[in-house]
Amino acid sequence: MKKGIVYIWITALAIGIAASSCTKDFADINTNPNASPHALPETLLSPALVSLVNSNLNRAMRISNDLMQVSVTVSESREFHRYVIRPTESDYMWSNWYVQLTNIRDIYTSASLTQQTGYQTYQGISLILDAWVTSMITDMYGDVPYTESNRGKEGIIQPKFDSQKDIYLDLFNKLDTANVLLAKNVDLPNATTADPLFAGSANKWRRFGNSLFLRLLMRASGKAESGAVAKIRKIVNEDAGNYPIMTGNEFSAVLPIGAATPLQSEFALYRDLDFSGGKGYSEFFINNLNAWIDPRLPKIATALGLGGGYLGITSGYGTGNAPEIMSTYLNTLKTDPHLGNIMNYAELQFILAEAAVRGYITGTPKTYYDNGVTNAITFWQATVPTGHLDKEDVKWNENVSQDEKIEQILLQKYYTLFFTDFQSWSEYRRTGHPVLPIGPGVQNGGKMPSRFVYPINTQATNPVHYREAANAMGGDNINAKVWWNKPD
Known part of the structure; x- marks a missing residue:
């Protein structure tokens, strides 16, 4: 009982939403030393990446894979494949994402204070990871704490919720700033261990950041007020030289998790039966x-x-x-x-294929599509069969409607997003593709859930701002649409 209470309060403090009775002494005792503003950025980066990827894998396996018909659980107690998501599911990712967001923002602050070699690169990395983690939070919940989140040390323990539109616009600014910082091309010294994602390469981090930028711009592209379409065109066509993106699988953002620590996979210690x-x-x-x-x-x-x-x-x-x-x-x-995939080159190619089909950019959709199909296979160190792109169910069809082309692209993209947090679910909510069959036992009126409800702990510890956010969302339920998914 006592352990459970301590866990809840530590989590709430990290997010900045602890109840006002939380004392300074309690906060001092329970502060994670890894989140100290005095910690060097190289001590924070790898643990944050491992924690985030493993948390994402845990819930991809439990929830997203069943929702999106990758897998089907035969236990009657888990009904995600029937579109049933209980409120108790909401806390796990909220807590894990916000805790690591504190460490990610401390990377930026610490780099600024130390001014060591490559500090601009650490700042750029921090902004990219901030955009990645925050986008997952807001995509899965909608309006969430952002400008006042993770500021419990400043006394902000009941942060306001920002609108998803405002959050997205600020994430675009962060990714633009990261691109400028990383353009200095200062690699991190002795970073093989500190940076398990790109071994300190400023160029690879920059390409990942701009590719992530395109993911988020495409997600917001249905909203004219986002300015996303013009920005996509600028990155890809008008100012491509200043916005380098992934150009092959070797630039993919994949954390090399495995059997051994410190990069041990979430599933490494699972029994075969449990996996x-x-x-x-x-x-x-x-x-x-x-x-x-x-x-x-x-x-x-x-x-x-x-x-x-x-x-x-x-x-x-x-x-x-x-x-x-x-x-x-x-x-x-x-x-x-x-399975350590955060974003890979094939996903980027399918983003560009969709952008070309919709007329956002110049370029041939077939070229991007074929690149995506090919690299989605070689990503797995598999050989592309001879004539694979000419197979009836694979080959690009220029003589169909735009919606049918989007279906073809998103179906291939669906497999590229295998075990990649909640991306496949977000893409389905955004586009309605790929078209999934509806089983006889599906509930929720046969509608794919649109979000997680807010965690019960958040409702209890930040009730005023919670109610404001719930009203703004049109109700705190799994069918409330997030901003980029609301019809105009």
């Missing part, structure tokens, strides 16, 4: 890969019987009608570094 038991791949996920004769299948899924084929099961099955599990996750995925 691959109790759920199987869905029919939708497996059937497309079967149709494409996709070489990624043997790298991620178990084959059945002597024939070595792959089968999925029905998502959204009715209560009491759990199907027999067929193909499951390969247990080698538990320590596969590909």
Whole structure:
């Protein structure tokens, strides 16, 4: 009981939303030393990345994969595949994201104070990671604490909630600033351990930041007030020389997690039964890969019987009608570094393909699409089969409607986002693609949930600002639309 209370208060303090009765002595006792403003940035970066990627993997497996029909859980107690998300699910990611956001912002402050070699690069890295983490928070909840968040040390313990529109516009500013800082091209000294993502390469961090910029701009592109379309055009066509982006898989942002510490995967210590038991791949996920004769299948899924084929099961099955599990996750995925994906080159190519189809940029959609398909396969160290891009279910079709082209792009992108936090779910909410079958037991009126509700702890410790945010969102429920998903 006491451990549970301490955990709640530590989390609330890190986010800056602890109750006003939280005393200074309590805060001093329970402050995470890694979050100290005096900590050097190189001591904060790697632990923050590992924590974030592993937290994302945990919930991708538990929630997002089932919602998006990657997998299907056969336990009746977990109904995500039926579009049921209970309020108790909201706290885990909120807490983990906000705690690491404190460390990320401390990287910026510490770099400013120390003025050591590469401090501008650490500042740029901090801004990119701030944009990444904050975008996940606001995409999954909507209006959230931002300008006053993570400021408990300043006495702000009940922060206001900012509108998602304002948050996105400020994230764009942060990514622009990061691009300028990293243009100085100062690599981090002795950063192989401190920076497990890009080993201190300012150039790779800059390309990741601008590619992430395009992800967020595309997400906001349906809102004219965001200015996203003009910015996409500027980055890709008008001022590309000043906005370098990923140009190959070697620039992908993938944390090389595995079996050993300090880069130990979330799943490394799972028993095989806990990882691959109790759920199987869905029919939708497996059937497309079967149709494409996709070489990624043997790298991620178990084959059945002597024939070595792959089968999925029905998502959204009715209560009491759990199907027999067929193909499951390969247990080698538990320590596969590909699951450390934050953003890869193939995703960027599909973003550019969609932008070209919508007329946001010049360029040939087929070229971007083909690059995406090819690099999504080679990302997994698999060989692209001869004639793969000419297969009936793979080849680019210029003679269909815009919506059908978007479906083709987003279907391929769906597989590229395998185990990548909640990106596939966010893309589905934004576009309605890929089109997913609706099972007979699906609830929530057959509608894909639009967000997480606010955590119960937040409702209790910041009630005034919580109610303001809930009213602004149109109600605190899983069907309330976030800003970029609301119809004009």
